[in-house]
Amino acid sequence: MVGITVPMSMDKVPLVKCANAAAVPTVDLSAAGAAAAVEQACRSVGIFRAINHGVPTALADALEAGAAAFFALPHKSKLEASATPLGYGSKSIGRNGDVGWLEYILLSVGSGSVAAASLPPPLGAALEEYTDAVREVGARVLELMAEGLGLAEENRGVLRRVVASDEADKMVRVNHYPPCPCPLAAGQRGVTGFGEHTDPQVISLLRSNRTGGLQIMLPDGHWVPVAPDPDSLFVNVGDSLRVLTNGRFQSVKHRVVAPADGEQSRLSVIYFGGPAPTQRIAPLPELMREGELSMYRDFTWAEYKKAAYKSRLGDNRLDPFELF
Ligand code: GA4
Numbered sequence: 001m002v003g004i005t006v007p008m009s010m011d012k013v014p015l016v017k018c019a020n021a022a023a024v025p026t027v028d029l030s031a032a033g034a035a036a037a038v039e040q041a042c043r044s045v046g047i048f049r050a051i052n053h054g055v056p057t058a059l060a061d062a063l064e065a066g067a068a069a070f071f072a073l074p075h076k077s078k079l080e081a082s083a084t085p086l087g088y089g090s091k092s093i094g095r096n097g098d099v100g101w102l103e104y105i106l107l108s109v110g111s112g113s114v115a116a117a118s119l120p121p122p123l124g125a126a127l128e129e130y131t132d133a134v135r136e137v138g139a140r141v142l143e144l145m146a147e148g149l150g151l152a153e154e155n156r157g158v159l160r161r162v163v164a165s166d167e168a169d170k171m172v173r174v175n176h177y178p179p180c181p182c183p184l185a186a187g188q189r190g191v192t193g194f195g196e197h198t199d200p201q202v203i204s205l206l207r208s209n210r211t212g213g214l215q216i217m218l219p220d221g222h223w224v225p226v227a228p229d230p231d232s233l234f235v236n237v238g239d240s241l242r243v244l245t246n247g248r249f250q251s252v253k254h255r256v257v258a259p260a261d262g263e264q265s266r267l268s269v270i271y272f273g274g275p276a277p278t279q280r281i282a283p284l285p286e287l288m289r290e291g292e293l294s295m296y297r298d299f300t301w302a303e304y305k306k307a308a309y310k311s312r313l314g315d316n317r318l319d320p321f322e323l324f
Pocket of ligand 1: 096106173197198200308309310312313
C-alpha cells in the first residue's frame, strides 16, 4: 500500500468524535416486501443496506483490484490521470478549501460509458462494467421507492426516469483512505477522511472493502458507524430525492473517518445518479396529497449543482431553497 505522498498538515485535518454502533436497515431487494422496506428506510434514516442486489461479486473484485493497483502508482502517474475538475484528486475536496485524509478518482459517467480514457485500461474497463451494473440497481431501487411511496403502477417509472436520460448527470467516485499516521489527542476518535455532507444528487450507491469508517447522522443528531460489508450496496437518498418526495425521504448526512495507523486502507466506490441539467427538481405531482404545499422553491439541477459547488462540504445546501 502506498500512502498519500504529500503529507497533510495536521491543523487542516478536522478530528471527529463518534457515538456507539447502530444498524442501518437491511433490504433484500429480491424479497416480496422490498418496496415497503425501501420506503421505510428512506423515510426514517435515508440510507439502507441492499442485499441480493445482483451486481456480480467478480465485477466489484476486479474494480477493487484495479483501483488498488492505481492508487499504488507514483503520485505523478496518478496526477496524469487528472483532468480538473474531474479525475484524480488527493486531500482536497471540491473547490472551497475542504480537505480530508483520502485520495480519489472522480469521473462523470457518459451515456452508457464511463469517460475514463486516461485511466489504466484494466481499471477503466472494470469501472465501466461495474458502473453499468450499479446503474441498473439504482434504476430498480428508484422503482421500488416509487412503489413504496404508493404511486400507481403506471407512474412507478417517474423517479427512475429522472436519472435515466442520456443527459442525466451521473458520476462515479473511487475513494482510497490510507491509514493515517497522525497521532490522536486524548478523546479523539479519528481523523476525517471525508467530512460530513449530504449528496446533492437523487441517489447514491456505495460499495466498500472490509475496512469501516463510514458514519451516518441519525435524525436525532447522533453519529453512528456503518459496519462495512463488501457484499452489500449502501443506498442513500440525496438532496434532490428529498425534494422530489417533498421531504418524505431524508437526505442522510454522512462522513468517513480514515483508518488509524496499522489498520487496512478503506476503498469505496460510489455511483451518483443525478438529473439532467434542465430537470426541474420539485415534489412529484403524483405524490402530493390534496392541498399539500411544496416545501421548496422550484429549481433545476443545473441551478442546484452550481450552488452546491460554491458551498462548503458541510453546508446545508437545501436551506436556501426551503420555503418553510
Ligand atoms: C458530495 C457528493 C459527491 O462526492 C460530489 C461531491 C463534490 C466534490 O467532491 O467535488 C462536492 C460535494 C459532493 C458537495 C458540495 C461540493 C461539491 C464537494 C463540495 C464541497 C462529487 C458531489 O456531487 O457533491
